[in-house]
Amino acid sequence: MNSEIFVIGHTNPDTDSICSAIAYAELKKKITGGNYKAKRAGQINSETKFVLERFGVPAPSYQPDVRTQVKDVEIRKSPGVDGNISLKTAWSTMRQNSDVTLPIVDDQNHLVGLITVGDIAKSYMDVYDNKVLFTAKTPIKNIIDTLDGELVVGDENDYLSEGKVLVSAANPDLMEDYIEEGDLVILGNRYESQLSSIEMKAGCIIVCDGAAVSKSITIMAQNNQCIIIKSPYDTFTVSRLINQSMPISFFMSTKDLITFTSEDYIEDIQVVMAKKRHRHFPIIDKNGCYFGMISRRNLLGARKKKVILMDHNEKSQAVDGIEEAEILEIIDHHRLGSLETISPVFFRNQPLGCTSTIVYLMYKENNVEVEPQIAGLLCSAILSDTLVYRSPTCTEVDRTAAEELAKIANINVEKYAKEMFDAGSNLSSKSPEEIFYQDFKKFTAGDITFGVGQINSMSKEELEKIKDKLIPYMEKAHGDHGVAMLFFMLTNILESSTELLCRGHGARELAINAYRLDRNTENIYLPGVVSRKKQVIPALMFTLQHDS
Known part of the structure; x- marks a missing residue:
């Protein structure tokens, strides 16, 4: 779950908005140890860029919207599976994990398809084709696993490519009329049936009931490139189970897959979910890799993003989606605006010239040392907002704070302010x-x-x-x-x-x-x-x- 708390200013951030957010996030970390992160809701101007570079502080990352996203929801981390696994393995995995949908991924963890419980049921109930194992390119390894078998002759990495499935229920003479080259033959312990199948160039024979395979049959199978698998199950059980060895890639859905990304907003995906009857939907991460599964039920536990608003309390100035976020605090020096909250919040509003002055006072109130970098940011914000004490909003508290911070940051107020304003007012090249x-x-x-x-x-x-x-x-x-x-x-x-x-x-x-x-x-x-x-x-x- 996302435990971050965003500390963010208004949508057209000035130096105070950015610097107060950075400084307050650092203060909250030191006081509470929480995961507070400064964010910005708009582009940084030239003045603020100069300030951040001057004190070697990276700009906060851009947060254009604080609506609840998929990454704020507890996503079911169902692992992706290989498309070559058998239907039986897929079914067992679903039962074990209480899943109804399995994501199929490639070796790079990219989603290639989905298979559901319904798809597996259809594969078992609707298939009457005795060539389907070959059409599905069923791996020999799957057959061995599905039948709890033992490979006597052949390569488990091979797969069925052409032929059909037969059960050797008749005498060898009659079976010779049915067996064709490449077929898979299910049979018992009769030497004559085994020999006849190999002579008719069967591609694979499955010996049931755990019967022994003679040395002569083994040698003959090797010479004729015929695979032999021995299974402990009887002929009926093998015949019933063998279709479950087919790879799920043959039955998976690959077209028009409905996926969401971890960055998608909940209100947007709810619209899509409402139109589809699927129970689970795959989530793709920012690298295009499969991440997990989400259902309508997961959305019930979605947590709102937690935010602290800096240097504003007007909805029109707030980051998009603020009405869906959980506002924890507001630190501001402007008039009371139109913003409303569902629950009571910590609201500190003082008639000072700068929000950064308030943040500095809170550092002092909590006996937290102001580091030179943070002092430089706070001082810059005060000088900017008060126009180096010329603004009528400037109070003696602002002036005193700026002078104290300047000493910590080791800057000359008049000289530095001129450099800062020059950088901010160099607008000739801007649109x-x-x-x-x-x-x-x-x-x-x-x-x-x-x-x-x-x-x-x-x-x-x-x-x-x-x-x-x-x-x-x-x-x-x-x-x-x-x-x-x-x-x-x-x-x-x-x-x-x-x-x-x-x-x-x-x-x-x-x-x-x-x-x-x-x-x-x-x-x-x-x-x-x-x-x-x-x-x-x-x-x-x-x-x-x-x-x-």
Whole structure:
């Protein structure tokens, strides 16, 4: 079973979202010893990439969806079998393991077919062809095993290729009219019958009742390349059992096999299962190899993925499938959003400038030492979110935390922050789409959903170039998201100002009303506005609620 607990930020992760997830996962491991793993729900931006590389920390793996998957279910690890095993062996395996379906695999463990109890029943009840053992290319080894026999003459690795099965119930003279070259003859201890069968070039004779085979018959069989198998069973029993020696590959289903992968989502495979009457379905792993079997009953024990949400508590910003996951904790510094949970959760929300500040406080509260790498990540996140203390969201707690962490990480705050922002604002080679989604979030006010993106730069000229790229792209983004309005903040860090781009019916009017600007304002320029969380979202929300 999957015991991982994902620590994950929002779908358009910024530096705080990624760094706080990594740091908090490490803290939880040290406190509880649990299997906590930092994940990301979106692509990492240039600034965050710089930070991770600077401190030698690998980026969290991508987790686009947290719906329950096949790998979250207790899969029946029924081993795959070789297609050459006999029907009798397959039946015994099924009874022993209480299986109704056996997966057949090749020597690379790739699934090649399936055989069910029903297939075995049909093979026994519906076959009246005395040539079927030859048609099925039945291995001699299977015949020996099925009849509890002993190989007297021949090679057990050989197989039946051409002929039919006969029972020597008549006298030798009469049998000579029936035996043809290559046939398999079931007979008793009569020397004359054994001799006649070999002379008629039978390919194999089965001597029943454990009767002895004379030396002369043995030599003659060797000279005529006739296989001799001795069985302790009587003629009737051998005749009844011999069809069970056929290889299951002859009866297995190979076309239109319904398989699932370990990465498939439960809600998707339930639809397929409901349309089919099969009791078990094979699971294929990511390498294309057979992994196990799953049934409808297994789905009843499916465990939801366990997640800890970092730096957000809005459903619109959360990873896909969050409504099906089990949320254990939420660590955030934003307003309370629309996310609902079934059970009570640990929810820590503080009015600070950065989620990483909260994580640092939790390290101190639990007396856990902050390692230099983690300190570097947390400090970077605080500097990024507070714009090096320039943002109105920045508190004295944030500043103190950043300075303490900088000492642990051995970095100069002003110098390092400039390098970090330069790396993050080097957007000239990026496409409008990459720029737009570098830091984009959705919000809901009543019945209205709107999106707000933001780019920070220390260069006025770069912001102008970005603006020229974004204006035409925002039309497409507005249609793609189906939101009422889109806004994009072009924030100048050095000047502590923002130009707000608007798209959608009523978006421009909303911004003008929110900031009490002149109706004839051409560009919406907002001096002193740098924080989306504290200066833009509240203003838009208040105006929307007031207008409604």
